[in-house]
Amino acid sequence: MNETARALSDLPTRPVRPVTDDEVATFRADGVVVLRGVLQPEWIEVVAGSVDRVVGSGEAVDLGPMGGAEPGAPAFVGGVDHWHTDPVLEAFALRSPLAELVAGLLTSDTVHLWEDSVLVKEPGSPSPTFFHTDAGYFHLTGRQVCTTWVPLDAATPESGVVRWVRGSHLDEVDYRPNLFVSADPIPGTLGEIVPDVLGTPELAERLVTFDVEPGDVTVHHARTLHGAPPNRSDRRRRAVSVRYTGDDARYLHKPGLPDRPGLDQVTDGDPVGPPWCPRAWPRD
Numbered sequence: 377m378n379e380t381a382r383a384l385s386d387l388p389t390r391p392v393r394p395v396t397d398d399e400v401a402t403f404r405a406d407g408v409v410v411l412r413g414v415l416q417p418e419w420i421e422v423v424a425g426s427v428d429r430v431v432g433s434g435e436a437v438d439l440g441p442m443g444g445a446e447p448g449a450p451a452f453v454g455g456v457d458h459w460h461t462d463p464v465l466e467a468f469a470l471r472s473p474l475a476e477l478v479a480g481l482l483t484s485d486t487v488h489l490w491e492d493s494v495l496v497k498e499p500g501s502p503s504p505t506f507f508h509t510d511a512g513y514f515h516l517t518g519r520q521v522c523t524t525w526v527p528l529d530a531a532t533p534e535s536g537v538v539r540w541v542r543g544s545h546l547d548e549v550d551y552r553p554n555l556f557v558s559a560d561p562i563p564g565t566l567g568e569i570v571p572d573v574l575g576t577p578e579l580a581e582r583l584v585t586f587d588v589e590p591g592d593v594t595v596h597h598a599r600t601l602h603g604a605p606p607n608r609s610d611r612r613r614r615a616v617s618v619r620y621t622g623d624d625a626r627y628l629h630k631p632g633l634p635d636r637p638g639l640d641q642v643t644d645g646d647p648v649g650p651p652w653c654p655r656a657w658p659r660d
C-alpha cells in the first residue's frame with residue numbers, strides 16, 4: 377500500500393452520526409435536506425486538497441464564458457467524474473460516510489456511484505447556476521436517485537449556496553437539461569423547458585436554502601429543481617457533488633445527453649451497477 381492509500385484507509389468510513397427519522401421525512405417531503413455536522417474535518421481537508429489540484433490542473437473548466445461571463449471574470453469551475461483519476465475523490469465517493477447517509481435517506485439496500493462533480497465559484501464569480509433537475513442529465517430512470525452537495529467552505533446565499541424548490545421532486549414533469557450556466561436547453565434533449573423559477577411566484581415561494589459549514593452535507597432528490605446564485609462575496613465557494621443511485625435505478629439511454637463510459641455496454645432496463653457504477657453501499 378502506498379502512502380496515499382494508507383492515509384486514505386485511515387479516514388473514517390462511518391458518518392459522525394446516522395440520519396434521523398426527521399431528516400428522512402424531510403427528504404421525502406421536500407426533496408432536499410441539510411445534514412448538519414455529518415462529515416469529519418479530515419475528509420474536508422483531503423477533498424479540498426484534491427479539488428484545488430483539479431482546479432489548478434485544468435482537469436475542470438471555467439463554465440462562465442459559456443453563460444456569457446466576460447473574459448477574465450472570476451471563474452465558475454466545473455468538472456465531472458474526477459473519481460476515475462483522483463484517488464482521494466474515488467475514496468470520498470466510495471468509502472466515505474456519504475453512501476451510508478444516502479442509503480438511509482433513500483431507504484435503499486444498495487447504493488451505487490453515478491458520478492461526481494467539482495463545482496467551484498471563485499470570489500466575485502458572476503455566473504449563476506441555472507435552475508435544473510439532475511434527473512434531466514442522467515441516462516437513468518428510477519426514484520431512488522440523489523445528489524449529495526458537499527461544501528468545502530462556509531457558504532451563504534451571498535457566496536452562491538444552492539437553493540431548491542421544495543417538493544418539486546413530486547411534480548410529474550421531466551425537465552430538459554440546460555447548459556447549467558444558461559437557460560438554453562442542451563440541443564436534442566427531450567422534456568419540458570425549465571420554468572423561470574424566480575419569476576414564477578408559485579415556485580419562488582417554495583425556495584429553500586441553508587447557510588452551510590464544512591462538515592454539513594445537503595442531499596437533494598434527482599427530480600428536485602435547484603440552482604445557485606453567483607458568488608458575490610470575497611470568499612471561495614468550493615463544493616463537490618457526489619451523485620448516487622438506489623435499488624430501483626435502471627439505465628435509460630436519453631437522446632442529446634453526453635455519452636458516459638460503458639453506456640454502449642448496457643441495455644435500457646438493466647439495473648445500475650458495476651463495473652460502470654461501483655457499489656458504494658453496503659461495503660464488502
Ligand SMILES: O=C(O)CCC(=O)C(=O)O
Nearest residue numbers: 495505510523604615617
Ligand atoms: O454548485 C452549484 O452551483 C450547483 C450544484 C448542482 O446543481 C448540483 O450539484 O446538482
